[in-house]
Amino acid sequence: MAVSPSKKSLELKTLFSTYSSNLWNRLVSFLPSYRLDFLGKIYNLYHQTTRSRSRRRKPSLPLPLPSNSLESFVDTSEASKVFDVLEDILEHIFLDLHNIQKNLHFWQSRAEASNARKVYFLIFERGPRAFIDGTVQLIREYVVEGSGMQNLCHSASVHISERITVLTSLRYHLATFLAQIYIEVDKFGEELVKHPEKSLPLLLVTINGLFSKLEASIGHFHTVCQSDSSVDGSYSFPLMFEKLPEVNQEGSQWTDCEIRDAINLIYENLHKLDSYLNVIVTKHQKPRKVTLYWMRYTCGIVGFSVCSIWVLKHSRLMGSSDIDNWIREAKDSTISFWNDHVEQPLLSIRDELFETFRKRHKVVMDHEEVYLTAKSLHRMLLAFSEQTKGQTFPENASDQEMLEIVMERYEKELTHPIQSLVGGELVRALLIQIQKLKLDIETAMLELDQILKANEINFAILAALPAFILSLLLLMLVRAWLKQDTRAEGRGRIARLQRRLLIVEVEKRIMQFQICIDQGLEKDAECMFGLVLYSLDRLYHAVEWHAKATGEWLCLRQDIIDLGKPRLQTSYKLIITSRMERVYDCLLPSSKH
Numbered sequence: 001m002a003v004s005p006s007k008k009s010l011e012l013k014t015l016f017s018t019y020s021s022n023l024w025n026r027l028v029s030f031l032p033s034y035r036l037d038f039l040g041k042i043y044n045l046y047h048q049t050t051r052s053r054s055r056r057r058k059p060s061l062p063l064p065l066p067s068n069s070l071e072s073f074v075d076t077s078e079a080s081k082v083f084d085v086l087e088d089i090l091e092h093i094f095l096d097l098h099n100i101q102k103n104l105h106f107w108q109s110r111a112e113a114s115n116a117r118k119v120y121f122l123i124f125e126r127g128p129r130a131f132i133d134g135t136v137q138l139i140r141e142y143v144v145e146g147s148g149m150q151n152l153c154h155s156a157s158v159h160i161s162e163r164i165t166v167l168t169s170l171r172y173h174l175a176t177f178l179a180q181i182y183i184e185v186d187k188f189g190e191e192l193v194k195h196p197e198k199s200l201p202l203l204l205v206t207i208n209g210l211f212s213k214l215e216a217s218i219g220h221f222h223t224v225c226q227s228d229s230s231v232d233g234s235y236s237f238p239l240m241f242e243k244l245p246e247v248n249q250e251g252s253q254w255t256d257c258e259i260r261d262a263i264n265l266i267y268e269n270l271h272k273l274d275s276y277l278n279v280i281v282t283k284h285q286k287p288r289k290v291t292l293y294w295m296r297y298t299c300g301i302v303g304f305s306v307c308s309i310w311v312l313k314h315s316r317l318m319g320s321s322d323i324d325n326w327i328r329e330a331k332d333s334t335i336s337f338w339n340d341h342v343e344q345p346l347l348s349i350r351d352e353l354f355e356t357f358r359k360r361h362k363v364v365m366d367h368e369e370v371y372l373t374a375k376s377l378h379r380m381l382l383a384f385s386e387q388t389k390g391q392t393f394p395e396n397a398s399d400q401e402m403l404e405i406v407m408e409r410y411e412k413e414l415t416h417p418i419q420s421l422v423g424g425e426l427v428r429a430l431l432i433q434i435q436k437l438k439l440d441i442e443t444a445m446l447e448l449d450q451i452l453k454a455n456e457i458n459f460a461i462l463a464a465l466p467a468f469i470l471s472l473l474l475l476m477l478v479r480a481w482l483k484q485d486t487r488a489e490g491r492g493r494i495a496r497l498q499r500r501l502l503i504v505e506v507e508k509r510i511m512q513f514q515i516c517i518d519q520g521l522e523k524d525a526e527c528m529f530g531l532v533l534y535s536l537d538r539l540y541h542a543v544e545w546h547a548k549a550t551g552e553w554l555c556l557r558q559d560i561i562d563l564g565k566p567r568l569q570t571s572y573k574l575i576i577t578s579r580m581e582r583v584y585d586c587l588l589p590s591s592k593h
Helices: 005-029 033-054 067-075 077-111 115-124 128-144 148-194 196-227 256-283 294-313 322-354 356-389 399-413 417-423 426-454 456-482 493-518 522-550 553-563 570-583
Strands: none
Touching: 077 115, 077 148, 077 196, 077 256, 077 522, 115 128, 115 148, 128 148, 148 196, 148 256, 148 522, 196 256, 322 456, 356 399, 356 426, 399 426, 493 522, 493 570, 522 553, 553 570
């Protein structure tokens, strides 16, 4: 039976790690104590650097340790090493669960789709080869059996259900392992702080036993998958964890060498777990975006190629000046648009805002001209009225009263127009009316000029409106592109909704955990508690930045830690989730509807 390349690489890495550890132990035995301490620091520094390189995100959900004595816990060298080991275990499990959950969510969404959508996925969203195979199968079965669509629906359902089954089982075992680790750390918390030399070996032995339980559960899952004919044979190697030696497992006094070997063994088992999950999850992961949208990308590439050929045909390389002419016309149009809708309106607004004094002076001059015309008309009316009536009028006499006298005399003179032109007052009355018409025209022009000058800024804004709308659209596009991240860590309304959904997920899984406890399902309860921890870890990272910005991080962090405490009653946890939804700003619903 042929051995797969992944198994060969895993065996080589394991062999290299074992020999390097043995070589280090032999080298340490030949060195004095002071050199041993120096090299030990180098060795620990190397492992810390290696682990820091592999970290792909922030520290995960805090361990359930006593907060009042956490500083003393970190001060001890042995406890500090185990603290790092436990953090790395949680980090690896959270990352693996997140990877499994993303793929599982994809397959569950496909499983809930219609049969036509499943067939579309089976043919069009699994790459060119699947497209050809599916099309050939559909045509062949339709021609031969007449039921090609039904067979494809069944194949799509089987394809999706296989992946859901495998990923759900992996999530179940990992969540159970996570819950067991967390519960054990919660049990050993006080002892690790008070008596680390006694509790440390017991904790390491317990963790090693939990790895053995995980190996047994995944091994059973591996056997079931191998015997199930509906699942393709993709499990080329079983999961085999390293175990602590039988000697001194329960002893209270461990040497530094034994503690170091136990820690290295845990890291080796973590590496094996990651390698195993990488093989299984990769086989059952969701298709990549390139595979899902390969038809769109193909059409885009074809369209881009056609456009490139068309551009090449009209370029200088083919002896054509079309592109140069189009560029020149576009440049002229852009310059014209800039001058008409940007530069000139802005200059007009600037002139209107910063040259008001000059314009006010001109308005004053226009008022003086109208005033002189009005005074001249008043004098003419006053002289005509005094001569016509034979009485003296006051200087403040109304122009309207005197105009009535002029119009009465004008109507009387029109009865004998020829006589009045020679020896009457008809010509004088006509001249007064012309002066009145001149005054009315000047007054109307002054009012119109004032209206136009008062609306110069409005006209300039209207001229700049197309450029303003274009800039606003461009700004909205840039803003949408910059804030296109809709994850729970974002700032927008969708991100707030995602954070509230995380709270709902935590609350739902807490209730499911309590239901399993009430029904006596201990294994399922451990799995649900592990999923609660996973949801809390996601919530922890989603709200950290926002809560720090609003100053509510300390309280919110403590509430999240309380939700993860194994010994806290479910009723108290539900009260905490209800308070979190109502109190904290980063978890409130968006005010925009």
